[in-house]
Amino acid sequence: MKHLIKVINGTPVVSTEVIATEFGRRHDNVMQNIRSLIESRHLGGLDFKESSYLNKQNKALPCFELTERGFLIAMPFIGGDKARDGQVRLVDSFISYREKAKQEAAIQAERDLARVEYRPMTNAIKTSRELEGKEVDHYHFSNEANMINRIVLGTTSAKFRKENDIGKAEAIRDYLTAEQIRAITELQRADTVFINMGWDYDKRKAELTTMFERNHRQLLIEEQHRLAA
Structure with a gap:
C-alpha cells in the first residue's frame, strides 16, 4: 500500500495535500474546508497543525496535517470525485499504522x-x-x-x-x-x-x-x- 500517512513525534498524520489527491479535489478547496472546521471549532488544536509541502515546481506551499481524529471529523465535509475510494485508502492507512505500531510494541x-x-x-x-x-x-x-x-x-x-x-x-x-x-x-x-x-x-x-x-x-x-x- 502506498504510504499516505506519516508519523510525527509518534503520531500518525495525513496532509491536506494527500487528502486532496486521494479525494480528487483541488487542494485550496480542501484547505478552505479545514479552515471552516477550525473556525467553527469542530477541529481542535490537537486535531491538526499548520505545515507545508513542496509542489511539482519545488515551491513550498501551506497545508494542514490532520491526526486520525481530525481526518475522521473532516472526511464527511470534503467530498470530491474519488471521495469514497480516498476515504477507504486513508482509513486503511491509519488502521495499518496502528496494527504495525502494536506489533512493534x-x-x-x-x-x-x-x-x-x-x-x-x-x-x-x-x-x-x-x-x-x-x-x-x-x-x-x-x-x-x-x-x-x-x-x-x-x-x-x-x-x-x-x-x-x-x-x-x-x-x-x-x-x-x-x-x-x-x-x-x-x-x-x-x-x-x-x-x-x-x-x-x-x-x-x-x-x-x-x-x-x-x-x-x-x-x-x-x-x-x-x-x-
Whole structure:
C-alpha cells in the first residue's frame, strides 16, 4: 500500500495535500474546508497543525496535517470525485499504522525482556568462575552469548553486525525478529540454570541446541515465510 500517512513525534498524520489527491479535489478547496472546521471549532488544536509541502515546481506551499481524529471529523465535509475510494485508502492507512505500531510494541517488549534476562546469565558466569578460583574476562561473556547466537542466528554477533550493517554501539537484539528474540531469551534463561548447575560448555551447548530445535526451529522458519510474503 502506498504510504499516505506519516508519523510525527509518534503520531500518525495525513496532509491536506494527500487528502486532496486521494479525494480528487483541488487542494485550496480542501484547505478552505479545514479552515471552516477550525473556525467553527469542530477541529481542535490537537486535531491538526499548520505545515507545508513542496509542489511539482519545488515551491513550498501551506497545508494542514490532520491526526486520525481530525481526518475522521473532516472526511464527511470534503467530498470530491474519488471521495469514497480516498476515504477507504486513508482509513486503511491509519488502521495499518496502528496494527504495525502494536506489533512493534510487542517486539520491543520481547527485546526488553531479552536485555533483562542477559544479566542473570552473566552473573552466573561470573559467580561460577569465582567459585572455581578463576579470573573473569569480558570474552567469557561474549563467548556464552555467541554460543546462543550461533544456535539461533547461525552466526556470531560480530558477523551479524557486519551482514546487517549494524554499528558497534547498537544492540543486535534491536534488529532481530520477534521469534529470534523469544528463542534467545529462552536459551539465555536456560543457560543461566545450566551454569549454576555446574554444567560444562559442551554439555550446555548440546542441551541448548536440542531445546532450540524442539521449541523454535519450525517457528522461525514459519516466521521467515510470513515476513517474505
